[in-house]
Amino acid sequence: MNNIRSAAVVILLVVALLLSGCEGLLPETSTIYQAQPTRIQYDVSYGYTANSTGRGRYEIIYLCSVPEITKGSSSYSVLYPSDYQMTTRVNNTFVHWNITRDDDATFDLGIFAHVVTESFLVTDLSGEGAASLGELPVLNPTIVHKYTHVQGNETNAFIDPDNAQIKTIAQGVQSTEQTNNTFLLAKALFTWLKTNLRYQVHPESEAVQPAAVTLQKKSGDCDDLSFLYISLCRSLGIPARFVRGYLLTISSNGSALAVAHAWSEVYAGDSLGNNGWIPVECSCCVNSVEIDVEQNFGVEDALHLRLYTDDGSNESLILSFSGITTVSHALTRHLRVSAFVVIRNLQVLTSQKLVVDQDRTRHYETPG
Numbered sequence: 573m574n575n576i577r578s579a580a581v582v583i584l585l586v587v588a589l590l591l592s593g594c595e596g597l598l599p600e601t602s603t604i605y606q607a608q609p610t611r612i613q614y615d616v617s618y619g620y621t622a623n624s625t626g627r628g629r630y631e632i633i634y635l636c637s638v639p640e641i642t643k644g645s646s647s648y649s650v651l652y653p654s655d656y657q658m659t660t661r662v663n664n665t666f667v668h669w670n671i672t673r674d675d676d677a678t679f680d681l682g683i684f685a686h687v688v689t690e691s692f693l694v695t696d697l698s699g700e701g702a703a704s705l706g707e708l709p710v711l712n713p714t715i716v717h718k719y720t721h722v723q724g725n726e727t728n729a730f731i732d733p734d735n736a737q738i739k740t741i742a743q744g745v746q747s748t749e750q751t752n753n754t755f756l757l758a759k760a761l762f763t764w765l766k767t768n769l770r771y772q773v774h775p776e777s778e779a780v781q782p783a784a785v786t787l788q789k790k791s792g793d794c795d796d797l798s799f800l801y802i803s804l805c806r807s808l809g810i811p812a813r814f815v816r817g818y819l820l821t822i823s824s825n826g827s828a829l830a831v832a833h834a835w836s837e838v839y840a841g842d843s844l845g846n847n848g849w850i851p852v853e854c855s856c857c858v859n860s861v862e863i864d865v866e867q868n869f870g871v872e873d874a875l876h877l878r879l880y881t882d883d884g885s886n887e888s889l890i891l892s893f894s895g896i897t898t899v900s901h902a903l904t905r906h907l908r909v910s911a912f913v914v915i916r917n918l919q920v921l922t923s924q925k926l927v928v929d930q931d932r933t934r935h936y937e938t939p940g
Contacts, residue, residue: 619682628902
């Protein structure tokens, strides 16, 4: 896990360097960012390799999330086509392996997928068309009920909108902004987060930090920052949730690397985003908060592969932390597991510049 987090730092820095450089700044017209891949296709294999040696009975249990493509398509197959069933839990689809054996074996438990995906962009940063805080419970009471409360396990509140300090900060941002527009408030809370906290892994501990701990430390990794941001939004009554998957980076020779990653979504009414949900990348490291807003608020770029979307329940949060489970019924049986994710055959189908106009609208533009 520490190696994954270290790799995530490198990927986020590389992505930031690629995205944050402005190719041109035209006074009182538009800001034009450096071209980046906005439509790609690739093959990905991910999951766990489990190796069993020795004597005695053993069990291997693994729930593997299938790809969820925001904009594009995917097809997939299972790598080990035995001892599994398809299942739906907490509104996510999984391949569920339940293996009971007593022989030596090696299992590649996971998914092979072919993915074609493109960047998803909320074009208007002005908040036009967003619901107000007062309108949300009337427009969609189910979403408000599911995504505005505390989420945690028996010992920790990881998403904690009831925390007094978190609530005070969010209310202070709302007071400064003088608005009840959910989109503008979510954007202002993102600005506060990026102004006051920094992306930093904590190799001394692999555990995800509760939101209150991240606030106290003023730093965290992708999970930590996402949980704090979600807590800030929920404390004002803005529905918010986390997303898990992979973040890709493309090297100069065209090869690709992927690491486990988490980001956020906020709900501002059905007329915006993806059925009302607006993606928010809380972890990217760029040279200014303004650039961060323009490139990471309301953007899920093609380098994000979504696998798991929170359904607002404690079970959903706990399940998102889980990996593979192995049980040995004899001291002479040895089980070893290792995670893998491999990207092959990546092709950049379209590369475009992000253009931000003076009226706070955005679009992608193909280089001329």
